[in-house]
Amino acid sequence: MSEWFETTDGLWAALWDALRDGVADARHPARRPTFATVSPDGWPEARTVVLRTADAQAAALTVHTDLQSDKIKSLQANPRGALHVWVPEKDLQIRLQGHVAIASGDAIRPLWAEIPDHAQQSYGVIPAPGTPIPEALDYVKAPDPATFAVLNCAVTQVDLVHLGKDHRRAQFSRVRHWQGQWLSP
Amino acid sequence: MSEWFETTDGLWAALWDALRDGVADARHPARRPTFATVSPDGWPEARTVVLRTADAQAAALTVHTDLQSDKIKSLQANPRGALHVWVPEKDLQIRLQGHVAIASGDAIRPLWAEIPDHAQQSYGVIPAPGTPIPEALDYVKAPDPATFAVLNCAVTQVDLVHLGKDHRRAQFSRVRHWQGQWLSP
Numbered sequence: 291m292s293e294w295f296e297t298t299d300g301l302w303a304a305l306w307d308a309l310r311d312g313v314a315d316a317r318h319p320a321r322r323p324t325f326a327t328v329s330p331d332g333w334p335e336a337r338t339v340v341l342r343t344a345d346a347q348a349a350a351l352t353v354h355t356d357l358q359s360d361k362i363k364s365l366q367a368n369p370r371g372a373l374h375v376w377v378p379e380k381d382l383q384i385r386l387q388g389h390v391a392i393a394s395g396d397a398i399r400p401l402w403a404e405i406p407d408h409a410q411q412s413y414g415v416i417p418a419p420g421t422p423i424p425e426a427l428d429y430v431k432a433p434d435p436a437t438f439a440v441l442n443c444a445v446t447q448v449d450l451v452h453l454g455k456d457h458r459r460a461q462f463s464r465v466r467h468w469q470g471q472w473l474s475p
Numbered sequence: 476m477s478e479w480f481e482t483t484d485g486l487w488a489a490l491w492d493a494l495r496d497g498v499a500d501a502r503h504p505a506r507r508p509t510f511a512t513v514s515p516d517g518w519p520e521a522r523t524v525v526l527r528t529a530d531a532q533a534a535a536l537t538v539h540t541d542l543q544s545d546k547i548k549s550l551q552a553n554p555r556g557a558l559h560v561w562v563p564e565k566d567l568q569i570r571l572q573g574h575v576a577i578a579s580g581d582a583i584r585p586l587w588a589e590i591p592d593h594a595q596q597s598y599g600v601i602p603a604p605g606t607p608i609p610e611a612l613d614y615v616k617a618p619d620p621a622t623f624a625v626l627n628c629a630v631t632q633v634d635l636v637h638l639g640k641d642h643r644r645a646q647f648s649r650v651r652h653w654q655g656q657w658l659s660p
Binding site: 322324333334371373385415417424427458472474 | 660
């Protein structure tokens with residue numbers, strides 16, 4: 291009987307377990323991955339996002355955001371994202387890359403209706419996020435389904451590193467049908 | 476008396492306190508930021524790094540890496556990096572961007588000599604990091620000062636978000652001499 295991190299199948303399963311735990315449990319580290327994009331002028335950017343869904347079958351993830359946020363401008367210019375999570379209890383580093391499609395408007399109105407009132411507060415602020423303001427609190431929250439957006443990330447590549455007594459690193463890609471490949475760590 | 480997060484000066488001080496704590500304390504969240512770069516083919520990338528120094532006066536950070544790692548190829552093509560840390564005890568999100576210079580060879584030999592033996596193990600592996608290998612452990616560690624590199628990051632921009640009862644967001648940039656500017660969150 292091998293440990294989960296000794297096979298690429300075990301690592302792959304641990305990846306989706308962690309992402310599902312993140313969706314289900316607000317305190318799990320995979321709940322708040324770091325999401326990296328490239329700005330329109332070519333700078334790397336990184337910020338915390340909240341993971342909303344993780345579909346192992348489709349290898350797809352979703353994140354919610356404000357349609358006026360900087361990451362939308364970046365994704366419109368370069369629709370590629372990277373997600374990073376460190377899972378301490380598994381000594382596992384998760385790195386994903388994927389194509390990101392932005393959904394908003396009528397298509398996601400049913401989703402908006404399901405979001406609790408207090409959470410709707412996270413979408414819509416006046417002035418728009420990132421606008422300079424004279425004082426820290428010179429803004430108002432203005433929950434608005436028109437500024438709510440869903441980022442649909444179709445994962446194309448995954449890189450997992452298990453930091454154990456020995457380090458193990460494996461890569462998985464959609465074009466190789468997620469068949470794992472060991473890499474030198 | 477205001478809280479530290481109620482002034483841009485207070486946020487700026489909290490930033491460098493956190494980074495210094497990260498350098499000094501292996502268990503502090505700022506010890507292991509997420510470092511984002513842009514790959515030569517334009518993909519965002521993110522991975523954990525270990526923060527080695529943080530100089531508030533110069534607004535400069537350093538990270539050590541293996542000269543054969545992917546992030547070196549990325550930084551050679553696009554010498555810009557972004558660093559992201561979430562500091563739970565302060566409800567503070569730190570986002571930095573900066574120009575990254577790669578130092579290696581004789582210039583940093585004195586630094587290599589100061590690294591404990593067990594830590595030198597992190598620099599130098601055969602085959603090079605990211606090389607496909609048949610089995611998970613088909614590699615050998617080969618500590619080698621020739622593959623040791625220091626990333627010197629000259630910060631150009633900082634974005635801080637404090638998630639409190641009210642959210643506060645401030646931006647700081649080198650060109651504005653780090654004078655804080657409130658932003659809509």
